[in-house]
Amino acid sequence: MKVTAPISSIKEIEMLIELGADELYCGFNTDTWQKKFGVCKINRREPKGACINSELELLCIVKTAHKNNILVSVAFNSPFYTAEGISYLLTLIEKLIKEISIDSVIISDINLLIALFKKKIPINIHISSLGNCFNSETAAFYKEFGVKRIILPRQLNFYEIKEIVKNTDKKIEFEVFALNDGCYYEEGFCLTSHTPEAFCMTEYQLENSEFAKKKTEERKLKNLKKELNSYLWHQNNCGSSYQKNGFPNGPCSCCLFGNFKDIGISALKIVGREASFYRKMTSLKMVKTVLDKAASGAGNKEIAEFAKKMRNTEKYCDTGYVCYFGAGNISDK
Amino acid sequence: MEIAFHLKKFKQIKNPKFFFKHIKKFYGEKIKSLYNNYDAFFQYEGGIYIGNEFCLHLLPTADELKKIEDKNTKITLLTPPLTNKGLKKCAYLLDHLIKFNKPQVVVNDWGILLFIKKNYPKLKISAGRLLNKAFKDPRLSETQKDKFFTSSTFDNPNFCKLIKSLGISGLEQDILPYQNISEFHIKEDTLQSFYFPFGYITTGRVCLTALLQKNKANALAIADKCAKPCSSRLLELKNDSFLFSVFQKGNTVFYLYPASMLEAFVEKAKNKNIRMVYQGDIF
Numbered sequence: 001m002k003v004t005a006p007i008s009s010i011k012e013i014e015m016l017i018e019l020g021a022d023e024l025y026c027g028f029n030t031d032t033w034q035k036k037f038g039v040c041k042i043n044r045r046e047p048k049g050a051c052i053n054s055e056l057e058l059l060c061i062v063k064t065a066h067k068n069n070i071l072v073s074v075a076f077n078s079p080f081y082t083a084e085g086i087s088y089l090l091t092l093i094e095k096l097i098k099e100i101s102i103d104s105v106i107i108s109d110i111n112l113l114i115a116l117f118k119k120k121i122p123i124n125i126h127i128s129s130l131g132n133c134f135n136s137e138t139a140a141f142y143k144e145f146g147v148k149r150i151i152l153p154r155q156l157n158f159y160e161i162k163e164i165v166k167n168t169d170k171k172i173e174f175e176v177f178a179l180n181d182g183c184y185y186e187e188g189f190c191l192t193s194h195t196p197e198a199f200c201m202t203e204y205q206l207e208n209s210e211f212a213k214k215k216t217e218e219r220k221l222k223n224l225k226k227e228l229n230s231y232l233w234h235q236n237n238c239g240s241s242y243q244k245n246g247f248p249n250g251p252c253s254c255c256l257f258g259n260f261k262d263i264g265i266s267a268l269k270i271v272g273r274e275a276s277f278y279r280k281m282t283s284l285k286m287v288k289t290v291l292d293k294a295a296s297g298a299g300n301k302e303i304a305e306f307a308k309k310m311r312n313t314e315k316y317c318d319t320g321y322v323c324y325f326g327a328g329n330i331s332d333k
Numbered sequence: 334m335e336i337a338f339h340l341k342k343f344k345q346i347k348n349p350k351f352f353f354k355h356i357k358k359f360y361g362e363k364i365k366s367l368y369n370n371y372d373a374f375f376q377y378e379g380g381i382y383i384g385n386e387f388c389l390h391l392l393p394t395a396d397e398l399k400k401i402e403d404k405n406t407k408i409t410l411l412t413p414p415l416t417n418k419g420l421k422k423c424a425y426l427l428d429h430l431i432k433f434n435k436p437q438v439v440v441n442d443w444g445i446l447l448f449i450k451k452n453y454p455k456l457k458i459s460a461g462r463l464l465n466k467a468f469k470d471p472r473l474s475e476t477q478k479d480k481f482f483t484s485s486t487f488d489n490p491n492f493c494k495l496i497k498s499l500g501i502s503g504l505e506q507d508i509l510p511y512q513n514i515s516e517f518h519i520k521e522d523t524l525q526s527f528y529f530p531f532g533y534i535t536t537g538r539v540c541l542t543a544l545l546q547k548n549k550a551n552a553l554a555i556a557d558k559c560a561k562p563c564s565s566r567l568l569e570l571k572n573d574s575f576l577f578s579v580f581q582k583g584n585t586v587f588y589l590y591p592a593s594m595l596e597a598f599v600e601k602a603k604n605k606n607i608r609m610v611y612q613g614d615i616f
Contacts, residue, residue: 039479040468080466082480083489109466111489118491132463135417137444155538155555156416163417185537185586189414189463192470192535199470199535204572209580211358211616214565216545221568224544231539231553320554 001257001265003291004073004175005284006273008050010057010064012280017068019284024065025073025106027051027273028058030092037085043075044130044194050274059100071103075273077128079108079188086112090119097123104148107131108188117145124148126175130188134160136167149173151269155186157326158256162263176260177324178268178287180275182235182251184228200232234321240279243312247286248279253324254290254307258300286310334603337379337409337526339612341564343393343401349378352611359530359613363592367599374599379526379608380407384426385615386441386461386505387536387585389419390559398429405434414442414463427453439505440464446499459503459526460487460496462533467509469534471575471588482511493523505610507532510577510588514597519605526608529595531580531587531616540584542566567616582616 002022007013016024027043029051045051052058062072074096076089089112096102105123107113108130116125126149127133127142133150142150152161154177165174183190184200192199206225208215216224233239237250253260253268260268268291270283290307298306308317320328338346353368367374383398385391392412401408410430412423423445430436431453438453440446441461449456467485486492487504496504503524508514510532519525538555545562563583570579570586578589590598599609 037481040481080468080486082484083491084480086489109486110464110495111486111491114491114495132414132442133444134414134442135420135444137420137447138442139444141443141447157555160416160418167417183537184539185535189537190535191467191533193468193472199472202472202572202574204570204575204579206581207569207571209567209569211580212565212567216566216568220545224541227544227553228541326555 001261001291001294002267003178003284003287004267004269006270006275006280007061008052008273009277010060012277013061013064015277015281016284017064017070019281020288021070021284023071023073023267024061025075025269025273026058026061028074028096029053033088033092036088037082040081040085041078041193041195044078045273046195055100058096058102062100062102066101073104073106073124073126074102075106075128076112077106077108077130079130079191081109081112083111086115090115090121093123094121097121106151113142113145113147126151128188129153129177132186132188133164136164139164139168139172143169143172147172149175149266151175152177153186153188154183154324158259158330161265161325165263165265170264173266174264175267175269176265177251177253178257178270179252179254179283180237180248180250180271180279182322182324184232184235201236230319231321234316234319238313238316238322242282245312246282247311248282249313249316249322251322251324252307252311253327254287254311255304256325256327256330257290257294257307258298258303259330261294262300334374334599334605334607334609335377335379336375337382337608337610339382339411339528339610339615341615343381343383343397345403345406346381349375352613355613356530356611359589360592360595364596366596374603375609378407379610380409382409382411382439382610382612384411384439386411386413386439386463387533388540388559388583389413389415389422390556390561391583392423392426395425395429398426401433404432407435408433409437409439409459411439411461412441412445415445420445420448424448424452427456431456437503439503446501450500457503458499458501459505459524460501461505462507462528463536465504465506469507469510469532469588471510471534471577471579473511473576483509483513483516485509493520496523503608508590508594508598512594514594514601517598517601519602519607521606524606524608526610527598527602528610528612530590530611530613532590534579534586534588536585538584541581542568542583580616
């Protein structure tokens with residue numbers, strides 16, 4: 001399995017190569033996009049901090065990556081663009097292929113997918129987790145459009161992933177989330193913005209609606225909100241915190257790496273284009289350490305125990321709120 | 334324009350005007366023109382919607398479908414995004430649905446579309462709201478005007494060609510929260526169904542309301558089974574930055590259309606090839 005790591009600055013590339021990233025992905029933003037379509041984020045993240053904002057910087061990243069046999073994907077994964085926006089993106093993608101030699105694009109808008117397919121643009125297409133592939137029939141649908149890889153959504157459990165992979169043409173690659181940044185709603189169905197902050201992180205009061213047939217007791221409402229806040233805190237990288245050993249806290253699927261290898265997952269994604277240099281570095285170190293264990297021939301149970309011990313956050317793991325894909329409840333690890 | 338009713342449990346609609354009383358719950362007397370001009374607005378019956386677009390646990394059982402004796406009932410089954418296991422569960426329902434006269438299925442993921450085309454080629458298919466991406470964040474500053482806020486996936490000509498090639502005959506959607514109704518263009522070539530009085534904002538498989546049935550902590554998770562506490566509960570999310578009323582029903586967050594928006598839309602859509610789906614019964 002390959003490790004796909006986020007990059008948002010040329011300053012990060014040496015570190016990512018040194019630590020063993022197999023693939024890189026990034027956001028790319030242009031001034032023209034900002035001026036013409038800026039209300040729609042070009043890749044669902046802020047241009048500053050989460051995106052590469054110059055062609056020269058992207059070129060340097062891609063050249064350096066290619067010298068080290070590392071492929072680079074560029075995300076244009078907003079769930080929806082206007083027809084004019086798509087037209088602009090097609091020209092931009094063609095330019096990035098021709099002048100910068102990017103290897104693939106990560107997309108989710110069905111209309112952008114159709115446009116890329118119709119225009120026969122020579123680029124590997126990865127369907128973002130926002131493309132909502134919940135079953136193998138959806139994977140077959142995307143295959144018809146020449147898709148090479150599908151990044152599976154967060155809100156699947158391991159057994160559901162296994163069924164998808166088992167029942168899909170082996171030519172399709174699958175990528176799963178390995179670490180960081182959970183999501184309370186399913187991101188591909190969420191029609192809100194991450195600006196100024198994620199909608200789910202907006203503090204709101206939870207009350208009985210005047211239209212409710214049955215009222216929920218105030219005590220239960222308070223408990224709901226308390227539980228939700230706890231869930232959100234864990235999903236939001238445990239308040240963006242770190243362990244004493246420097247490893248980052250937050251959602252992960254590390255204890256499933258052995259199982260992923262068994263079922264034929266192609267790539268493990270580290271989330272966090274907008275994350276700091278330090279978080280990117282420690283995230284990659286952690287994922288690689290567990291992956292090395294998996295490559296050493298360790299059994300799945302041993303890998304799971306190793307991952308949990310290394311994370312050293314039993315109290316967080318035990319909540320189940322930092323587990324991607326129901327990792328804490330998989331019995332055949 | 335026709336009217337259809339999404340019902341929590343199937344029942345024959347003897348008098349379609351039943352919804353007058355029901356919708357008053359949400360608007361009081363604010364949409365009087367809708368009550369007073371019912372016959373002028375709604376010339377046809379769009380039938381009954383059952384099922385759910387957001388949650389597998391809210392699909393009817395095959396027994397419930399079997400109990401509907403009148404097979405001429407104009408029936409539409411709403412389906413949520415489905416896992417492989419969910420597809421199998423849904424197939425059992427589709428086996429019964431095809432016994433009706435011209436039944437329709439609303440699909441909310443591309444997989445179930447392929448599945449139906451392969452296994453139930455005679456079923457009419459409509460593309461569901463979850464396939465229609467648009468901007469619906471309730472926190473937008475009112476001053477921001479941009480085409481981005483008033484268009485959606487279904488507006489793209491490429492999408493319209495795609496659905497024709499896939500044999501999709503209808504489009505299910507919401508009135509977008511920032512839609513300028515006077516500038517809104519109604520397609521004439523495809524049956525468009527608009528849901529009211531709520532539009533959806535966001536959803537996921539982790540359900541806050543389902544937590545009400547659980548006693549233990551750390552219970553927010555994707556559930557295999559559910560006692561459906563959402564059937565009688567509706568919560569409101571309140572924050573000063575929300576420009577419209579926002580509600581949590583089960584695993585999904587909705588917005589209530591302002592009365593003026595709904596009235597203007599119905600006025601504009603009358604005499605058009607449009608279906609309005611009343612969904613108040615499930616709230």
